[in-house]
Amino acid sequence: MAAVAGSASAGANGSAAAHRVGAPTNPMATALLTDQYQFSMAYAYWKAGKHADRAVFDLYFRKNPFGGEFTVFAGLEECIKFIANFKFTEDDILFLQSVMPMCEDAFFDYLRKTDCSDVEVYSIPEGSVVFPKVPLMRVEGPVAVVQLLETPFVNLINYASLVTTNAARHRHVAGKSKVLLEFGLRRAQGPDGAISASKYCFMGGFDATSNVLAGNLFGIPLRGTHSHAYVSSYMSLDEIPDKSLKSKDGSRVCKDFVSLVKEWLQKIQLADSLCGVFGETNQSELAAFASYALAFPTNFLALVDTYDVMRSGIPNFCAVALALHDLGYKASGIRLDSGDLAYLSIEARKVFRTLEKEFNVPAFGKMIITASNDLNEETIDALNKQGHEVDSFGIGTYLVTCYSQAALGCVFKLVEINSRPRIKLSEDVAKVSIPCKKRCFRLYGKEGYPLVDIMMRESEPSPKAGERILCRHPFLESKRAYVVPQHVEELLQCYWPGTSNKPRVELPSLEEIRGRCMQQLEKLRPDHIRRLNPTPYKVSVSAKLYEFIHSLWLNEAPVGELQ
Amino acid sequence: MAAVAGSASAGANGSAAAHRVGAPTNPMATALLTDQYQFSMAYAYWKAGKHADRAVFDLYFRKNPFGGEFTVFAGLEECIKFIANFKFTEDDILFLQSVMPMCEDAFFDYLRKTDCSDVEVYSIPEGSVVFPKVPLMRVEGPVAVVQLLETPFVNLINYASLVTTNAARHRHVAGKSKVLLEFGLRRAQGPDGAISASKYCFMGGFDATSNVLAGNLFGIPLRGTHSHAYVSSYMSLDEIPDKSLKSKDGSRVCKDFVSLVKEWLQKIQLADSLCGVFGETNQSELAAFASYALAFPTNFLALVDTYDVMRSGIPNFCAVALALHDLGYKASGIRLDSGDLAYLSIEARKVFRTLEKEFNVPAFGKMIITASNDLNEETIDALNKQGHEVDSFGIGTYLVTCYSQAALGCVFKLVEINSRPRIKLSEDVAKVSIPCKKRCFRLYGKEGYPLVDIMMRESEPSPKAGERILCRHPFLESKRAYVVPQHVEELLQCYWPGTSNKPRVELPSLEEIRGRCMQQLEKLRPDHIRRLNPTPYKVSVSAKLYEFIHSLWLNEAPVGELQ
Incomplete structure (x- = not known):
């Protein structure tokens, strides 16, 4: 225990401090912004001496929103700011003690010393076009700490990605030549719903907002009459x-x-x-x-x-x-x-x-x-x-509340602990998680369009341009295809190296993220974006990962009995 | 100009300071949290020397949400905290100057001295059951200042009332004996969407939340596994x-x-x-x-x-x-x-x-x-x-995002300026505003149920228990009924007296507001609350107000020409 607490404490003065990336935009994004059961689990892990077990979680979603076949990933910057500032104040500790009176004092000493210096975050760049099942983020670290990050990360990604995608869809239907104004402050879900909406609508392709505070915080152009x-x-x-x-x-x-x-x-x-x-x-x-x-x-x-x-x-x-x-x-x-x-x-x-x-x-x-x-x-x-x-559309309610689908279902699933793969089974195949620490690649075809995303085991060699690779559907045996990519892009990049020595990608500006989003949407094959009956983009696993998933599945699933 | 600015400034050290009611829950609820056009209008009013004209605005909604026939009013406390803290910092002023370079410097001096000491707020108590068209709040004050309050007030009331109503509806269908837990933090629209949701779901009848920060801020019981x-x-x-x-x-x-x-x-x-x-x-x-x-x-x-x-x-x-x-x-x-x-x-x-x-x-x-x-x-x-x-339901996404209807359409309409009534006409009768400063009453019948809400001109005598009064539909001539109330309740109360000497109602605790909400829903005739084909509750105007609306209407509306 002491050793772990000690190393976390050293980290606080070391790597975490070195990575200060500014405070979260929303002052409410503090270490208490999580579900009560995350603390219960942290305590149970701690009590069982498992809190420092090295866990790997994937953050992903299962279905594109708005009946579409693409999603724009957003919220990464807020997550990185969140962990850079992750620390319990003495007031936080006192409050937690008051609501968890059954927990031992030493647990709260452990929390006092907890920060995210030993956590690693790998992520697809913010503003990228993303698809179901592929991890948007991979978070590694002591299981008790990463568990505490589940709720805030999912909260910060869900709405951000949803409203950015909604904005991108509005831009697509309006066309490039029109001016799009976000007028949502009155109808947004609370002050921060409005501020986030303004930020992410701009990211998704809007030109300006009516929200003065958002203009002030993010430098978004202001408009209104x-x-x-x-x-x-x-x-x-x-x-x-x-x-x-x-x-x-x-x-x-x-x-x-x-x-x-x-x-x-x-x-x-x-x-x-x-x-x-x-x-x-x-x-x-x-x-x-x-x-x-x-x-x-x-x-x-x-x-x-x-x-x-x-x-x-x-x-x-x-x-x-x-x-x-x-x-x-x-x-x-x-x-x-x-x-x-x-x-x-x-x-x-x-x-x-x-x-x-x-x-x-x-x-x-x-x-x-x-x-x-x-x-x-x-x-x-x-x-x-x-x-x-x-010439110009001012859009409010439907845009910022994502009226036609008010939530995106991002989840945060344990895929590996102490280097052992974990799978979450379900009678609904769509809910089965893809186990183990993975690398993810986007394979591009001759015409420059992305063809398929592929997930692989970490130990496998990367796909290479010009080399044939078998891409398999993660669950359906008969669905597979050989691909010879013209270009290969690794999706997950290191945004928070923790105590590893990996080089860290700097957070880009809002303008840069917006540019990435526009560019990625232009690069996508038009039939994936069209409003009516869009074509699903293919998401696959390598042959090795396919075999691995299915052997693990057989191993874990109970054998039924017909009576 | 100088006199007005001076009086506002005196107010800042006077009544506004005396009414300090704590900071807004959301630190982002600052004076910049408004639409850009509110500042444009404030400048245009100021430029025309009209900024101190005494305006009366009504805040109301036009349609109950979720296909129902009732709404729970929430968000008042946040509005009062907002105006209690309404002030522009020097940084705010610098930012406004940068985005409104065409405005004269003296306007920014005016903004520097602006606060809400000269504003009066009358409101239905928070947690009350409310109905379309009846003002939830009446805000009086210098037109330029009250105009700046429009967006934040509508923002703070819209989602609060929507999600409280949603929670009350869930409580109604689950029944009194079940435990209702709000599990929405992951799927809420941003961190503050989640915090507001936890607060207002508790207000609407939930028993606990999983959101630790909401438990900390509002003392809501915490639950989770x-x-x-x-x-x-x-x-x-x-x-x-x-x-x-x-x-x-x-x-x-x-x-x-x-x-x-x-x-x-x-x-x-x-x-x-x-x-x-x-x-x-x-x-x-x-x-x-x-x-x-x-x-x-x-x-x-x-x-x-x-x-x-x-x-x-x-x-x-x-x-x-x-x-x-x-x-x-x-x-x-x-x-x-x-x-x-x-x-x-x-x-x-x-x-x-x-x-x-x-x-x-x-x-x-x-x-x-x-x-x-x-x-x-x-x-x-x-x-x-x-x-x-x-025994117990844990409800998340659909509750906090108000998935089945993600926005309530509260509006903020000018009804009087310098004691002259104003009406907003529309080809859609439902969008015509009810002019002039009004008093509003709820009339109760023999069985203790509310029968009808009635709006009257300010100068009219209040309805009295046991005395017959004619209640008219605001727009349909033939719809009217005599009512002999057993009990009469005045709806709008003074929560922010400004420079008037009216006694001020203190803000109740969250528990008290929750109690009021539960009690009001119990007092309502069950057919107004039922899920299937609920009966609309009647909202009326006095005979005098009816005549007044219609004479004003005829006066303002253009006479068509058949060609």
Whole structure:
């Protein structure tokens, strides 16, 4: 006991300290963020003198989310930060003693000295495209310590990977040219659900967020316009006390911007090319738009559906935008938050184009149209099929809560202890774990696409480019194929070497992870990504590992009796 | 401008400070936790000199979640903590300046001095049963400040109310006598999603959580047993170095508990009453159970489905439990985490009862059976219909992620500004807001059940017990009813008086809120709560408010033109 505790303690001043990688983003990600039974097990291991047994756990999932055939792996950085800071405070210990009064004092002394200096973490790089059964992470270390990491790791990976995948799916359906804005803070599951969502949606391919704190924490670009409340807070144009606006180049001052707006509104209403489609508009709305433009002349973007998009919002917006144009400014565009987005965006675009011609205002027809009403993969897909003129989608609820599937089922399974392989059997074959410490490779074909992932025993030689290798389905005997890879990529890399001397991969920046995610999705064969009936990507084991799994299985499984 | 900024500043040293109610549970709930457009609007208000206009916003939702007809309101305490701590740090200001470079410096000076000392918050007590359209909270104050509160308030209320309601629904279907355990930390949406889930599931009627940090933060009882990994970490009984166990009363020491377990296993296998149903059991499992019992002799609870529940898990568990019994201990019970829970629980119960008789072990038949495999409202309902012997349900994913409906749609709408009522119209009647500052009452009938909620204009006299009052549907002319309430309860109470002199309701403890929730659900007419086709609870407005809404509506709505 003493020796183990001693070595952990030395580690705290040694390797763990040397690997400080910053605090977890969420201040609640402390060593107490775990399930009570992890502590019970740690105590039982300790009591049986097994706590330092060297265990290997695999973290993986069994099924891709959202009916798809790919997943984006995310959350690694938070896991590494978690273990870098893993330590029990004296307050933590006092609390644990109060809820586990049956445990011996020496156990708490052991916890006091526990950190993750003797733990090794191997992981697929964050932002990679990943598939079921292949370990996303392999965690090795004293069984009692690694057991305590199970819950926080699974928590930190599950939602991160789920929402990144959801964002990537939204990006895929929207297409590369559209601007995607994450508007989920109101509907996310708590403050941190929102912060995580903003981070991982950006990772998965979004361009910006409305969440100011996420912008602050991660440097994600911020976007947003006003809400309906701003519009309804105005009654009339008289409420604007200072009506003057300096021109963009600073050369002149328009003393009454409101009158200029009114003039433009009249011109629009009388414009021949619009055949008088616009009648009376709502004056509160006009006042709100005019005052908003006075505050933001350089990037005026208006929410146009408070009263009636085509009869009030669009003409009011155009009047303000044209008045701004007179002063050298270029309005940004509009946001639609209700109604038939396909129809309204097309009609709005027509008006913008007509006014561009009628009043010779260059680029007026290219004004940005943002849509934002309960959007998700399906509605964007439906909009694409109908045809629309939306340039930018603001997506909230469905994106950040992962409404269509609110959880990913990552698990953390013991695969080896003291160098002896362990298998978790189940009557459901999909739930049988793949035993022993493994290496995992992605094999690429001629066209540059990944063909198959293969898991092998640690002792086996790596697959080599140009050399034929047999890839077997882990459980179905008849499913196997020879592959001659053009290129071989080892998937699990060392992110936390513990007391080993392995070189450690540095954590990349959020931008780099985002780049990796985009690039990996582009490299994938399109039929794995498509929304309808995507092709499953193949995950295999080597011939040796196949034999090994099945001999172990026979050995462990009880022999039934037919009665 | 100066006067306003000054008064806010004075407030910071005055009433806000006097109302310190502790920091938000989530350290991320800072003043930056809001949408970017709230700051844009704040600037536009400030620029137009409107920032101090006195605004009244209602926070409410439009539809009960989960296909039900009730919602439990939660999250108030976090909102009050949020405004008590609402202040921009110099770092916040620097960040805001960097992302809003177009804004004048004086605006940031205004933000520097901004706090919530001039804001008033009226709210329904946390843990109350609530219904669509009725304001859960009314927030009054300078429009620019209250606007900044919109996003965090909606964020803090949405998920809290959703998951509390989900927990209450699970409690309802499980029945009062069952123990409900929240096991959601692994699958929750981030660390804070998990902490919030634990808090609000307890509020909604759960008995305990597995989440240690939530136990630490909120004093929620902790529960849990070991996982499959603990079982598969053992190979054989030889791995238990110290096999001795002192009897419960301390009078004697059993030197070889493992042998005692083996003896019991043999007795069970040979027991006449069991007709030799048990053959060979898994020895790793037996070793894991024995070692776990040595660590936790006073509350031994085993997960029995790692290999085969009836052929291995149950006999192994019983052998250990009976050995413990020899030494004066009483085992707690088992957990089933896979398979047919109804069947397995019934079979396990039969074995426990048989052994109680066969070996004369009092209460052995009453051992706790916990079930925990992907449970939700539907599966518990199905178990009830089939019949089962489960005493305790451990519920995770479906509970904490609110899988069947991952978001509640709370909104925050401007209803009055500078004493002038505002209405938000929409082509969808369900989205029309109910204007002006209101008082809300719950009217109770003879049998003690709530009959109807009624919203009234602030100037109207309160409804009185025994006096007839007309309750009208807010939008449908023909739907109205006279009610003679036996008891009248005012719903909105003052939780943050701002600079008003209104008495402030203290925040109750979590236990008190939980008690309120349980009590309110019991007081509700059962047909509002039932799972299948529940009856909608009636929400109404007074005759005066009805007239007022509709005159305002006609006034604001554009008159269409048929072409």
